[in-house]
Amino acid sequence: MEYTLKEMMTIVAARQIQDLDIVFCGTGISMLAAMAAKKINAPESVIFFETGAIDSRLEEIPMAVADSRVMFHTSSNGGLLDAFATMQNKITGDHVIGILGAAQIDKFGNLNSTVIGDYDHPKTRFSGSGGGCDVASFVPKSLIFMQQERRKFVKKLDYLTSPGYLDGPDGRTNAGLSRGGPMMVITNMGTMGFDDTTKEMYLSGYYPGITPEQILEKMEFSVDVSRAGEVAPPTAEELRILREECDPQGLIL
Amino acid sequence: MEYTLKEMMTIVAARQIQDLDIVFCGTGISMLAAMAAKKINAPESVIFFETGAIDSRLEEIPMAVADSRVMFHTSSNGGLLDAFATMQNKITGDHVIGILGAAQIDKFGNLNSTVIGDYDHPKTRFSGSGGGCDVASFVPKSLIFMQQERRKFVKKLDYLTSPGYLDGPDGRTNAGLSRGGPMMVITNMGTMGFDDTTKEMYLSGYYPGITPEQILEKMEFSVDVSRAGEVAPPTAEELRILREECDPQGLIL
Amino acid sequence: MNVGQNKVMELKEAIATFVKPGSHLSIGGFTINRNPMAAVYEIIRQKIKNLHLYVHSNGQGMDELIGAGCISKLEIAYGGNGKFASTCIRFKKAVQAGTIEVEDYTNYQMTLRFLAGSMGIPFLPTRSSLGTDIINRWGFSKEMRKGSPKIPDEKLIEFENPFTGWCDTQKVVLVPAINPDVTIIHVQKADRSGNCRIEGLTFADVEQAKAAKHLVVTCETLCDNDELKKESNQNQIPFIHVDAVVHVPNGAFPTACYMHYDYDPQYLHMYADHAKDDDMYQAYLDRYVYTPQTHGALVELMGADAMARLAADPRTGYAANLDRS
């Protein structure tokens, strides 16, 4: 069955979400992945947004995390203080899985979503952290969506907006962050994990028709590919639910 | 016209409240004084409670600051966080007048509402600070209700629960508190102010039929009486409003 | 916390599951309003002892737990019951007799401590209590604190403002977070998954709830899950924080529950009378707590007329013209 890379990425992310996970969602594909998981494989997962909405009934796709569509039929409509406390407080925070994106990533999963070039005189300015750094600081695991491009998988970030494993295995602990850190990077070509010991990125999967070598060409740093296998494509049922139930208007896909 | 000392105390306190004052109220006579002020001399004052109720419509007298009667027809029903932030934040806090009471007071207006005797093995345990210490720490002026007794006006408190001027003119500033401090002590025999320079208590008023000497006999420390004058008794109209409109059931009076 | 959907339990089971000997417990409400009294009485009936209790201004619930000998340590701002007992009587007796250890804070400090716990941070700053014995005198010794991993090493820490002079502040007091093993609150409405709606003042219940490792909610009305989500702006606690939902009508009696019933002046006066004497207090416990066995039975013992007198007037939320003398 035909599918787009965006659909593949969405389904790969959705499969990582489990029942009783509390899913932190951003805009776009990350929201779609959380919606797909809830309809496909994790009906008892809970979607929540940094704006304060929890367990929204998403009858239509929100175009932003502040979209009025996230306010409908929620468990409660709080505010930013409630949402971030839910993550910083380990009692609830330990159950949260974050979904993030960025302009740059390094081998330890640190993210830049602020500037390209010199911070004081940036060549390109992006939106900035938003809640990204907060989520990355607080939650025990996160998924990261990235486009597979050399200028995005870089040896050194121009600005470290959101913490991955910082400078390695003890990076987070030394900095004073809770344990945890990114669990998977999902690109338009494959997936990366982080080694349990070194916390360095490795290639864990490549999509059908893509080779590990092609992925390495699209990264400024090289990663271990010995553990990589082909990722199963979306099933017909996964695609049907994604297209018909999650994004029937095709706003994201 | 006949009146009780409790009525006198209530009216004396009510007269200190002005339009646009935000009045922090405790239980009992302090609540009644705030209600009387609103009905007599300061219709645009605002009553609020540490429980989070603000501008309640008090159709009946509450028996505690958590009485459901304070929740009716309020501007908002928040919680303790809201109430104390309203005082700690100087933007609003500078407009608050507190009404407090205690088991002991010293010449600098510091209050004890915790224990008599040794803290670790108290002879008498009282309720403790509640919001009293918070109010005394935050607000620019407060009224203090006391019974005129030697064991209550003491040279040294058994426990300093709520700050007055601490050890004198620079006490509050040195401790890190905002300026302000108690403005008047109202007893069943007279009223005391605090000297602008020394911050020591002085007798500012005595009730009709009471002499300064009688008041001094009921204090462990002596205070300046040279500035004291007779306090005007409640007027017939003040008494009528107090009795008929504020406490018709006689729950406090 | 529990992310699952159906958390409805019987009170007996919820208390036995989440409140253990030695548990660090907090209870919601304020003096004579919305105390989780059904749960308090059930703890007493199950004879769970050696509890470490955290409250801000608590009255009836705290005093009954102390009176029944369930509490060994208490962190508190205010132990009073309004006009019914300016200082709670069993609390006063226990402190004077030295049978419980007490640490004193202010109301705002206790609330900030719950807030810090709910936010997942170790402390919050305030200017309250600078220069007072709240800072200088400790009820829990340094040794006792060092010996317990569930209690911070310091009661409070005075601290220079590192943002020099910012916000016109030279010094602050840092208050340590509380994360109780279990918090119990009573609310007007909850659904089966645990979404909660409190009517009237929330006091510090929301912070106490979110700070707790486990949360037991008793409710006047048990709603279908869809019902509360229809006006979710009015829900203060989302279900993920909740472990058990227990349907207990009149669950705050003899304290008040806004829009449902008032406090019971007769009961509170009767309680205060009995609390003054140890033998009479034992008789009180036997008659009103142990014998009824359930909260429903206590309510039945009071009689329908007595309960009807307390019913809230729908306009004001309390029992207008109730005889409160």
Added chain:
Amino acid sequence: MNVGQNKVMELKEAIATFVKPGSHLSIGGFTINRNPMAAVYEIIRQKIKNLHLYVHSNGQGMDELIGAGCISKLEIAYGGNGKFASTCIRFKKAVQAGTIEVEDYTNYQMTLRFLAGSMGIPFLPTRSSLGTDIINRWGFSKEMRKGSPKIPDEKLIEFENPFTGWCDTQKVVLVPAINPDVTIIHVQKADRSGNCRIEGLTFADVEQAKAAKHLVVTCETLCDNDELKKESNQNQIPFIHVDAVVHVPNGAFPTACYMHYDYDPQYLHMYADHAKDDDMYQAYLDRYVYTPQTHGALVELMGADAMARLAADPRTGYAANLDRS
């Protein structure tokens, strides 16, 4: 803040009275929802410049104020407009051209900064951003900070937890309080004294409101004072914090206002197109901001049909099936 009772004003007067050249301003809302757009357009029309703006995740309002040249300094967590502009375009251009100075924080940090301001304390702690450039890199120089009494001397301070290890925390970041000269928010309902009711998510509006020295509220519906007090549980901001109440129907347009109207996808796309080019942006300003002179006139310019398409469905609170492509 103003403890008085009648605060109703015209928008022109409220902006002229409370927003001055150089004012430290914060605006409520989040990206494409409940921005106080009528007030934003009035600030642009009054050509008030050199503003120091504080926002968390703001989109449309922030971008238009920057586009019109009103802002010289900006403290912000996120400058994006959801699917309509992943980075706000005039914001991006201004930062890249160096025409505004920017200090970056996280969303939680900005919210905590408003919360600290509302609580009257100089800072609050969080673990967010430890180890990142949010701490290491400053947009405002030390000299600039020391030179301005309205800005704290430090961006952030990293700090060892003085309650050693408490709450499983070794270090925290202290974020400094913000007390804006003026905050402007748009709410669904306000009464003449200033009591406010927000429907749907509050974002950080309540904290922004209570942190401000002056608060201007624009509202969809102006209510009699008694009406909002009847269900005061739903009021988030009591009147004492408010200085001006301005009745502006559609006051958040082209952003959304839950239960009233949706964001306008056509307007936001049109805006994004114009924002890419300086000349086109000038044409946008002329046609949609300067020429209409009032928010009502802008709404008239859009036409009744266009506005009707945005009307919220009363069940869901947004415009179901709105063409958003």
